[in-house]
Amino acid sequence: MTKTGAQILWECLEREGVTHVFGYPGGAILPAYDALKYSKIHHVLVRHEQGATHMADGYARASGQTGVAVATSGPGATNMVTGIATAMLDSSPIVCITGQVGSKLIGSDAFQETDITGITLPITKHNYLVTRADELARTLREAFYVAASGRPGPVLVDITKDAQQSSCEFDWEAAKPQLPGYRPDLSPAPKEYEQALELIHNSKRPVILLGHGAIVSGAMREVRDFAERAGIPVALTLLGLGALPASHPLNLGMMGMHGEAWVNHTIQEADLLIALGMRFDDRVTGNLKTYAPNAKKIHVEIDPAEINKNVKVDVALVGDLREVLHVMLPKAESLDRSEWLDLIDRVKGDSAVRDIQNLPDSGHLYAAHVINDLWREARGSNTVVVTDVGQHQMWEAQYYKHEDPRSLITSGGLGTMGFALPAAIGAKVARPEAEVWVVVGDGGFQMTMCELATIVQENLKINIAIINNGFLGMVRQWQEFFYERNYQATPLLNPDFAKIAAAYGIRNATVTERSQVVPAVQSARQHEGPMLINFHVEQEDTVYPMVAAGAALHEMIRRPSPIVETAADE
């Protein structure tokens, strides 16, 4: 059947299971938009193309399905760069469709021409320039396959205007992917399994380091079974939070720069690290020279290029985590490691987190209070928290106890401020039944707050909690610790966020005292439409503990004077 490239585009997307795309029109993508009216796909009109990519990313992280962003050539495409890099660093499957000037104009510096495949080459898993309608179907099938398989990532498809306009015979079945060099399905050799199991069985003090790969692979059950069977405690990366319920007795909590003190001490004391779907990022290892000095290391990882990149490992199992654990589970011996677990329990009392949680209510509002109260209110329900980047992100990771995978969406690898609000829109579109909370700082919020209009236009029920301390808080914290409190360019003169919300017709509240937190949260949860709460928190609060960049993992900067020591938190 003969179709135009534009029609083929939408039909291919539909066949890939796409129901929503996030986009912004413009000249070079207009033929595609013209054909949109014949498609069942719902187009979410964003306010900035960066938002479109974060929405596609949030959609993918909330659902596990590939998210799609659409933009025009030139500035439309370059505005996507930050969102693409964000998805790349966090292995999130998105497909970005960009319009391009006509194929005959390529290279002529035509209006709104930019070499977006060149620009995005190092920040995409793969990208394509399509100059003919008859290449479109196969290319799109390849794009979706590459984005979602193996270690997922962003794929960009740049389509010239004439490729959208011209017609060709469309045969979906015949347009099979041709990827002779692409091999996403690797699996370890039997010998490697044996070596890994031997290390595990001989270990007295093993720790599992659990990362995002567990969620991507859907290995939550296997991880839990394995940890329980072998009696091994589990430390999580930021992006791994939720892969094992926070309430699970073997769950130690988050590791790394702002991880709990006992988690980092446990890792440093371990004789075996079992890294599952994580990549030893510098934010979780601290100084590599002093990292887990007495531990052997097993690395289960789908991407062979991650093996021995940061940390040299003794055994590498390259493959899908779920499949690897399926093989290992029946062979894992159940061993008594009570001595090790007891030791961890003893150091667990050594928690900086509780310092602030148990602060008497003096009227001061701390971000930790806000997060913890939010968690107490929302727990038990199907909630997705989407955070931005900075202090509030770390407090969220510390004080919100995630029980479910895909209940925390945050920019880890790239640390992209401005991520939260648009990513939450994507998450809500993917999971309309979920309660979606944006937890965002006053700095990051202002980077993408134009997307409030998207929330209203799409009539989305999203709750926004601005943790407003009038500073670029995390940068200020670094200035406090490492730059002699020279607060250059970190104090923010903010608008009245409540009034901003009001201008969009969004219900709002401003909270300055702890007693107001719960009523505000309840009010947002009960309200049918979106709501924004502006939490004015302590200005110069600090995230503790902290492993300074380059310091050993156990050398944490702790809260200066532990204030009140009371019973353990539930």
Next chain:
Amino acid sequence: MLNTFVVYVENKPGVLTRVASLFRRRAFNIDSLTVGRTEKPEVSRMTITVDADYDQARRIEANLYKLVNVLLVENITTVPAIVRDLAMIKVAATHEARSHVLELASVFRARVVDVAPESLIIEITGGEDKIDGLLEVLRPYGVLEMVRTGIVAMRRGNKSSVAISSSEEPARAAADADDDLSQSV
């Protein structure tokens, strides 16, 4: 140490950029890179030499495999292989020097491919050492211009660099065989 990779890639626009970009992005320093056609029109073959230690070499290989258009990577550094570089050297050769230059060229089994009143162009093929050697002895006469292609390499014997057809033949198996070889070093 200098590692030599033979890399088979899909013969498509932009693939050279992807490979070059990877080396730049991961801060691996390319010593030489050549690319050309193979016996199969849809496949191009690169020979890349990189200064890298063992771990880096493994990571280079793994990162090359992450490029969707890369079909097969072989590290042939420690494998018996024929390695060839080609150079053209324009050397000043006045009347009295000419016979000496010709003699040196013949010792190195190089060919004279152009003769002009004041100069000669000498073409030489061989390992890099051999070419460096000729260059060294010609230098006193005045090297006016020189160009080298960078090395191309091929395994010795009938163990060919594996069938790279567009068939389903898993290229990984071949790569694994190569791993065994390089691990034995």
